[in-house]
Amino acid sequence: MKLSVASATCVGVSLLALVAPAMAQTAPQVDGAQLRSEDPADAGTDAGASDIIVTGSRIVRDGYTAPTPVTVATTEDLVKATPTNVPDALNKLPQFQNSSSPSRSSHNFANSASHGNVLNLRGVGGNRTLILFDGMRVPPTTYQGTVDTNVIPNALLQRVDIVTAGASAAYGSDAVAGVVNFVLNRKFTGLTGSVQAGVSQRGDNGNQRISLAGGMDLFGGRGHLLLSGEYYNNDGMLRSDRKGGNANYVYVGSVPGSTAAPGSNANPRILQDNIHLIFASDNGKILDGPFANYQINGDGTIRPFDNGTPTGTAAFNIGGDGFVIPSDVHAVAPLRTYQTFGRFSYDVTDDINVFVQGNFTRSELSYISQSNAWVGTQNAPVFQGNPFIPARIEAALTPGQQFNIGKYSGDSAKKPFTQERTDFWMATAGLEGNLGDGWKWSVNYTHGSSRHSVDQHGLYDYQKAYAALDAVRDTNGNIVCRPTLSADPVIRARFAGCQPLNIFLTGDAYTNQPGYDYATGTMSYDARIKHDAAALQFQGSPFELPGGPVDIVVGGEWRKQSLDLTSNSDPSRLDTAAERSEYFAGLRGVSSTSLFYWLTNVGQAQGSVTVKEAFGEINLPIVRDMPFLNSLELNGAGRITDYSTSGQVETWKVGLTWKPVQDILLRGTISRDIRAPTLFDLFAGDQSGIGLLTDPVSGQSGNVSTVSGGNRLLDPEKAKTRTFGFVLTPRFLPGFSLSADYFxxxxxxxxGTLDTTRIVQNCVANASAPECALITRPSPTAFPSLVRIAAANIARLETAGVDIDASYATRLGNGNFSARAYVSWLDKYVTRQSAAVPAYDSAGYGINNGPIARPKWRGTLNLNYVSDGGLTIFVSEQYTGPVKVGSREPNNNYSGAKAPSVWYTDLTISQKIEGWGGSLEPFITINNLFDRDPPLVAADIPGVNLPTIISTYDTVGRAFTAGVRFKF
Known part of the structure; x- marks a missing residue:
């Protein structure tokens, strides 16, 4: 499909037949794919002198005049509530649910690329929220197609506009849940910055922030320059540093020995602490052979293994010698960011402005992850003749006999350590100008690049680990690795540096031996994402209607994105018998599920997509100033998009705004939106993982290896969004506004992908189900050795609720008082994993496994008082309603467990000091003022997270930040 300005114009003209909300009352200017009036802040006027009126899908400043549900959050208010960074503050608003961040993610694994600040509107997924920086699409920063918003410079942000409705017709793919636009203060002049430091009450989570930004007019006011630089650091905290982190809480089946699935009505789950997993131990559990179910002592002796007290979940017992997943891993990942930004604009003529801008961010995360383990289908094989075998065991073995040990190194000092780094830069150059008669145009080109690198150190390198485990004596009586004695010179050369690994040592003695160092290595992957985009737009008012001038905007866009994901642990390199035979040649006892590394094996992905688009929008002010028709406005938007991977798709939006009287606005929209599959969805190679499975076939519970990959036949997701609501701005109560919108x-x-449990259960329920082909079992009744997870256009999702936004501002005593409340009510959140399974509503439920919570009610109340003397007292209250633990899906009976409602209070006190041609503002912020503990909500899998829902509740506790902001 060829797109041009002419075709874009045709789209815009055809939109005369469409209707959607419009609020433009002054001559608008082009800004992205929407119409809006001049921003007083950009023009250097008093921001409070007049409202910013918008059309289309984006709000500017005043959400109460917007046609679609929108939240406008000023940077000033956001940093008062959360001075660390703007994305952290946004995550406290009720519109965002289950976002990930360094403090809201599990750090047991390194292959998810989700540890940055990934905003999640409506809780439908971070890749369904479009992120913009000053109206321009931000390229993905992770190979999974999401944007870590830590890369966006904060110092010169004016506000954040949040469109909480489908906006694909205006902005393109990914705006299914809405848009988050970080808006730049383009006309800032002067010097501003901050210096601050913070720490939690318990002495961890130490953080520091330094920022400096400036703006100046040049060349007699025809040019303007902006520059900024920022540094932020957070030291993080361990899971063991918080209440419950060491208790090993788990929800387990309540009927010991039951054959019914844990969580079924016959075996409901109950909360239990001190849960141990009995298929391995820190010292090492002998799993078979003459001393099966014996525990290794570490001093050459053994003893019978204490299984502890059984529960209703197989292999999950209370106490005993089984292992626990250690708590000295990070609950909040240490984070460090460096940000720079620059922008220069110049009026070439009175009608043409040229600009160029760019930003660079380096974001660094580091965290301790799960311990190394020989567990599940990858237990440690030991052969007769190994000189480390205790004499008592060796004497009972037959020549050549093998036995297996389950060993989890949770009691040792050495644990896998992960480093993630994102280098991101984005540059834009453009022109914009006037054509006369109110017509305007703009053209711009953006190039963005992101490199996300991950190194996970200290993982078992299975090729070396199996060689080191197979210890023997050479002809001189020295203990060596058996492959070094191979008759094949290639094998001898490959393992020339091998050091024997004594599996019978324990604790630090085990991890400090040379053989352990040899057996471990670094898993690395590197994702490079490139983004190029060009846009051309025209806007004007061709004629008038009784309600005012008709405004249209038409344009075209082109963009290309490419992904190059490389890895030293690509599972596809071991997906044939010949490849495995060559890689593990000379080794004994290698598990059929072993890949390159323990925990993390990331496949490669290479691919690109080219997108061509034409869009248009029209505002029709039908009537104004008539009885019961104070205003009636229609709006329509449409976009035709052609993907090189999947072809053409159309998106649109129609709607209406009606003011029967000046004090009341009624509004409604309906839109069709899309999310195109990410490059990783399409082109990913095989990725390995592990999951805990309670298998109804074998009756066993344990880790199961999983492999997932891309699907080049994926089509864009298609969504339909409906909103309707009202806005009240009563004249009898100046300063008060209230909006309520249903979505x-x-x-x-x-x-979507089916999880391992669902795949197995579907196969058990129907032996001819296609899911059965995804399961590999050594024998028909054996525990699976592999489950393949495949993405497809199989899922369905529906969510609905009401958003309320109320504010009030007035003069109070010797100062100004303002209050603003954001409230969200979730009516339903219905998901269906595929047509083969029922749909389930999870509204009002929460579970640690995800970790995900979907409370029915969430809200934020901000109270702000500014005295004439410059003293500011700011109080923010965040409310999270109660949730039931579990879901309505099968095997989710948690014996009625609930998490109660929670209130968090944040307090900021500051004093502005005028002088020296500017102002200083010392401040102190106390987050979680009353040190509210998070509700106790354990997972079904021990040690995954702190025993709460980390995506929803604060785990840090009371924390202090003090500093000074300045502006000259």
Whole structure:
């Protein structure tokens, strides 16, 4: 499909037949794919002198005049509530649910690329929220297609506009849940910055922030320059540093020995602490052979293994010698960011402005992850003749006999350590100008690049680990690795540096031996994402209607994105018998599920997509100033998009705004939106993982290896969004505004994957189900050795609820008082993993495994008082309603467990000091003022997270930040 300015114009003209909300009352200017009036702040006027009126899908400043549900959050208010960074503050608003961040993610694994600040509107997934920086699409920063918003410079942000409704017609793919636009203060002049430091009450989570930004007019006011630089550091905290982190809480089946699935009505789950997993131990558990079910002592002796007290979950016992997943891993990942930004604009003529801008960010995360383990289908093989075998065991073995040991190194000092680094830069150059008669144009080109690198150190390198385990004596009586004695010179050369590994040592003695150092290595992957985009737009008012001038905008966009993901642990390199035979040649006892490394094996992915688009929007002010028709406005938007991977798709939006009287606005929209599959969805190679499975076939519970990959046949997801609501701005109560909007979002053909449990259960329920082909078992009744997870357009999602936004501002005593409340009510959140399974509503439920919570009610109340003397007292209250533990899916009976409602209070006190041609503002912020503990909500899998829902509740506790902001 060829797109041009002419075709874009045709789209815009055809939109005369469409209707959607419009609020433009002054001559608008082009800004992205929407119409809006001049921003007083950009023009250097008093921001409070007049409202910013918008059309289309984006709000500017005043959400109460917007046609779609929108939240506008000023940077000033955001940093008062959360001075660390703007994305952390946004995550406290009720519109965002289950976002990930360094303090909201599990750090047991390194292959998820989700440890940055990934914003999640409506809780439908971070890749369904479009992120913009000053109206321009931000390229993905992770190979999974999401944007770590830590890369966006904060110092010169003016506000954040949040469109909480489908906006694909205006902005393109990914705006299914809405848009988050970080808006730049383009006309800032002067010097501003901050210096601050913080720490939690318990002495961890130490953080520091330094920022400096400036702006100046040049060349007699025809040019303007902006520059900024920022540094932020957070030291993080361990899971063991918080209450419950060491208790090993787990929800287990309540009927010991039951054959019914844990969580079924016959075996409901109950909360239990001190849970141990009995298929391995820190010292090492002998699993078979003449001393099966014996424990290694570490001093050459053994003893019978204490299984502890059984529960209703197989292999999950209370106490005993089984292992626990250690708590000295990070609950909050240490984070460090460096940000720079620059922008220069110049009026070439009175009608043409040229600009160029760019930003660079380096974001660094580091965290301790799960311990090394020989567990599940990858137990440690030991052969008769190994000189480390205790004499008592060796005497009972037959020549050549093998036995297996389950060993989890949770009691040692050495644990895998992960480093993630994202280098991101984005540059834009553009022109914009006037054509006369109110017509305007703009053209711009953006190039963005992101490199996300991950190194996970200290993992078992299975090729070396199996060689080191197989210890023997050479002809001189020295203990060596058996492969070094191979008759094949290639094998001898490959393992020339091998050091024997004594599996019978324990604790630090085990991890400090040369053989352990040899057996471990570094898993690395590197994702490079490139983004190029060009846009051309025209806007004007061709004629008038009784309600005012008709405004249209038409344009075209082109963009290309490419992904190059490389890895030293690509599972596809071991997906044939010949490849495995060559890689593990000369080794004995290698598990059929072993890949390159323990925990993390990331496949490669290379691919690109080119997108061509034409869009248009029209505002029709039908009537104004008539009885019961104070204003009636229609708006329509449409976009035609052609993907090189999947072809053409159309998106649109129609709607209406009606003011029967000046004090009341009624509004409604309906839109069709899309999310295209990410490059990783399409082109990913095989990725390995592990999951805990309670297998109804074998009756066993344990780790199962999983492999997932891309699907080049994926189509864009298609969604329909409906909103309707009202806005009250009563004249009898100046300063008060209230909006309430109902939303309903349905996504069909959603890209989804069945989890391991669902795949196995579907196969058990129907032996001819296609899921059975995804399961590999050594024998028909054996525990699976592999489950393949495949993405497809199989899922369905529907969510609905009501958003309320109320504010009030007035003069109070010797100062100004303002209050603003954001409230969200979730009516339903219905998901269906595929057509083969029922749909389930999870509204009002939460579970640690995800970790995900979907409370029915969430809210934020901000109270702000500014005295005439410059004293500011700011109080923010965040409310999270109660949730039931579990879900409505099968095997989710948690014996009625609930997490109660929670209130968090944040307090900021500051004093502005005028002088020296500017102002200083010392401040102190106390987050979680009353040190509210998070509700106790354990997982079904021990040690995954702190025993709470980390995506929803604060785990840090009371924390202090003090510093000074300045502006000259």
């Amino acid at each position: 309903n979002l349905k996504i069909d053909g959603a890209i």
